Amino acid sequence: MDRLSELPDYAIFHIFWSLPIIDVVRTTILSKRWKNIWTTTPFLNITDNHISDSDTRKKFPNIVHRALLRWDGVKVLKFKVNLHRELSIYVDADLWVRFAKKHEVEELYLHWRDLNMKRVGNNDQKVCWVPQYLYSCSSLKVLSINTFHFSISGNVQWNQLKSLTIVNGFGVTKDVVNQILCGSPQLEVLILSFVESGESLCIRSTSLKELSINKHLCNADNYASTYTTGELKIWSSNHKTLEIWTPNLKTLEIKGIPYNKCLLTNVSSLSRATLGYYGLHHFGDYHWYGLTGMDGFTRRFLGDLFGQILPSIQHTENITLLSCCQKVLGAMIERCMNSSSPNVKSLRLRFHYSKFVGMIKIFPLSKKLFIEVEERVGFYDEQHSMRAARYIYYMLKENLPMSFVLQLRTVEVTLVEDNFLILFLEFLLKNASELEKIVLRVKGPLNSLLGASQKLMKMPRASRTARFTFCEC
Structure with a gap:
């Protein structure tokens, strides 16, 4: 039975979105139905980070051009250009983005990873600029840009844009952000990571x-x-x-x-x-x-x-x-x-x-407390451990607000071996009368804190409804 041919179109298109476009073309050998279905997929993923063969890397732009020429879909819903190579391919990538704009792309991901790119500067040879025609792409709903320089001449027309992510962005000035926000009346998500202004x-x-x-x-x-x-x-x-x-x-x-x-x-x-x-x-x-x-x-x-x-x-x-x-x-x-x-x-x-x-x-x-202590608390010997235990317990008893302890309902902690949080939980069990749930997330093997967890389970509790849950991170 040809189970691949029985898959619904959306499931096949989802598979295509997870594959580079070169591998998508290769799926034509899988079944009769798949022979031409790739030419109608609304999800196009152009990436070269999986290519190790030098000849294939040289032919990569031409392969993508031929694939896009054969594309016969109605509309591009998702389009990704994820490149890990020199800027000489930028001219080709620009043509691919124009292709996406022409077909009313809704989700566009432009991720450029050039190891030779300068972190700061406006050198045209080292920095990719966001093409001006992209600012008038009114069909966009999701846009993610990585390692590009922003310079806007004219108005931004992202009337349907819901989500914008800028990573390693240059020239993200006050005026640029203002132009983007003014031209994106429906923008709900804005992420600025490692941008320079x-x-x-x-x-x-x-x-x-x-x-x-x-x-x-x-x-x-x-x-x-x-x-x-x-x-x-x-x-x-x-x-x-x-x-x-x-x-x-x-x-x-x-x-x-x-x-x-x-x-x-x-x-x-x-x-x-x-x-x-x-x-x-x-x-x-x-x-x-x-x-x-x-x-x-x-x-x-x-x-x-x-x-x-x-x-x-x-x-x-x-x-x-x-x-x-x-x-x-x-x-x-x-x-x-x-x-x-x-x-x-x-x-x-x-x-x-x-x-x-x-x-x-x-x-x-x-009412809910989530704690993760990243630094391990080590003890030299048993005597040192006992002194530390008495000090921590005294610190909690004297300084922790009882209003906090009495209203606490849920506690979730991430534990490492010999962590002071065991003592903290011991204090809560004895004093938090409304405690309902304690979740212990253990870093490392679950049995690394077996002794401590058994001790906690046997301790008297101020709350009769308190329940423990143990799990690994």
Whole structure:
């Protein structure tokens, strides 16, 4: 029986989307029905990262041209150009994108990975520019662009665009972002990752529901001068501001060093927020070694930066603070010690155990707590372990708000061997009277914490409804 021929068209097209176009053409040998069905697929994936043969790589542009000439579909729903090669193929790729625009493409993915491309600069020989005709592609609903330079002359006409992702983007200035937002009245998702602009940014949109800014870097010249002087005070002199005015925004993610100031002037509908800090390990020819050696001024500045954001999102029900915050938590806690976020019902923390109690004080009424401690707590011997246990238990008893303990319903922790979280769970079992669910996610073999889990299972519980669930990460 020819089971391949019995597959519905959509299932076959989905298979085609997972394959490079060269392999799609080769599927003609699989069955009689598949002989020509590839010429009508609305999903076209042009990628060359799987090609290792040098002759095939040279012939790759011509193979794609011939395949597109034979295409006889009605409309292109998804179109991807994912290239890992020199810029000499850019002229061919431009023709392929024009082909997609001509056939009213709805989802377009342009991912360019050139190892020789300069990270900063406007050299035409090293940077691919977003073609001007793409800004008038009104059929687009999803657009993802990786490693391109933006320069807009005219109006953006993305009337149906719902999702826009820009990774490694150049020239993403305040004016460019404003033009994009003005020309995308239905835009709901905006993701900016590792983009370079060198100036302040204002995001104003009534349609946005999800916004992610990931390591929005400042201008390279500032990093160069900072590296020369050996000081990490670049943020105090640049005076760059990130302003967000998005009244219908539901999800916000800010990771990295966005700007000196983060002004969330209108995020009244926000329900989920993620904050984090990434240390700069390298930038061009300049190397960094995280933030372990930062001076007090810089640590306080970064704490103030996130401290500016927390009061603006205290109405948010779900907050995630990543491990990247741990170097500046002291300043954050100091900034927010006189204020709390009573509306936060779900809190997710991922950083060193010694700081998380201070963060919990800012969110005293959370009912769900998710914790992942990345640093292992090791003990020299049994006596050292007992001293540490007594200290941690005392710290929890004296500092953890009882309002938090008494309202807690769900706890989910990611454990490593000899982790202090075992002691934390022991404390909760004895005091959290409304606890309903405890989920233990174990890094490594499940039996690595068999002894600790058995101990927890036998402990007396303040809540009769508390139940354990064990699983591997």
